[in-house]
Amino acid sequence: MRKIVLFRISSKGYPKVKVEGINKFDSLNNLTKIFKDWEFICVADNCDEALLSRLRSDYRFDQLIETQLGNPGSFWKLYELALEFAKDEDIFYFAEDDYLHLPEASMAIEEGLQYFDYxxxxxxSDKYKVAGMPMNPYAKANRYSESTEIVKGATQIWRTSNSTTMTFAVTGKTLKADADIWSITKTAKKDFDFDNFCVITKQPLLPKSRFIRQIPRRLQFWSKPKRYLGVCIPGLSLHLEQGYLNPTDPMRFLSEFSKQ
Known part of the structure; x- marks a missing residue:
């Protein structure tokens, strides 16, 4: 079994207010530390020369590919590379350049994939009703959070979720089986993670225009099996976007970052 981090980094990106004092290299340094026994394939998309120079000199990737494909296209580039050699039991972790991880992250992925497809x-945070936070449409329908099922693993508590960002883990078996669904990224003009996971996990339709637009893809892949997306609680990674930070996040994650 091979364990491979499929990492994407870019000098460009969507405008988001990030946590101050932490940059892309801090995120990458944390990732290589936590996943030190994994192979690393890096796609450097639309990167300036300063960023590329540092990637070449400071890091030893198993592969470093330079592209100018944009966010969805660079994701598909990694997906295509993985498809070339993926075996059913292999583990792939798609990782973006604005996350921090806690030490248990690597082992947790292996545990979670015993129960879930993704x-x-x-x-x-948007999966919960938290005052002042943006809210996922499926969380709005309930009193406290999105509807979920709980699994008690050997080391982590897990729950199901309707969607996640483009940082997630999957086995080679599922990667190959779902390539037709993810191939939309070849031509997509913007992120579609929420909508694609709604199709993959077969979420119920809600009376909103966004969900009406999902119908053709839902029908296209109607015969494919429902997939389950699992997330450990509490989480072991942190998206460095200020708007979604929980009050406890700085204590849990930034203290780990300070040890690097």
């Missing part, structure tokens, strides 16, 4: 370590 695993995320990021317990997204």
């Amino acid at each position: 695993v995320t370590l990021y317990d997204h």
Whole structure:
């Protein structure tokens, strides 16, 4: 079994307010430390020369590929590379350049994939009804959070979720089986993670225009099996976007970052 981090980094990106004092290299340094026994394939998309120079000199990737494909296209580039050699039991972790991980992250992925088709370590705040936070449409329908099922693993508590970001883990078996669904990224003009996971996990339709637009893809892949996305609680990764930070996040994650 091979364990491979499929990492994407870019000098460009969507405008988001990030946690101050932590940059892309801090995120990458944390990732290589936590996943030190994994192979690393890096796609450097639309990177300036300063960023590329540092990637070449400071890091030893198993592969470093330079592209100018944009966010969805660079994701598909990694997906295509993985498809070339993926075996059913292999583990792939798609990772973006604005996350921090806790030490248990690597082992948790292996545990989670025993139960779920897809695993995320990021317990997204929008899946809960928290005052002042943006809210996932499926969380709005309930009193406290999105509807979920709980699994008690050997080391982590897991729950199901309707969607996650483009940082997630999957086995080679599922990667190959779901390539037709993810191939939309070849031509997509913007992120579609929420909508694609709604199709993959077969979420119920809600009376909103966004969900009406999902119908053709839902029908296209109607015969494919429902997939389950699991997330550990509490999460073991942190998306460095200020708007979704929980009050306890700085204590849990930034203290680990300070040890690097």
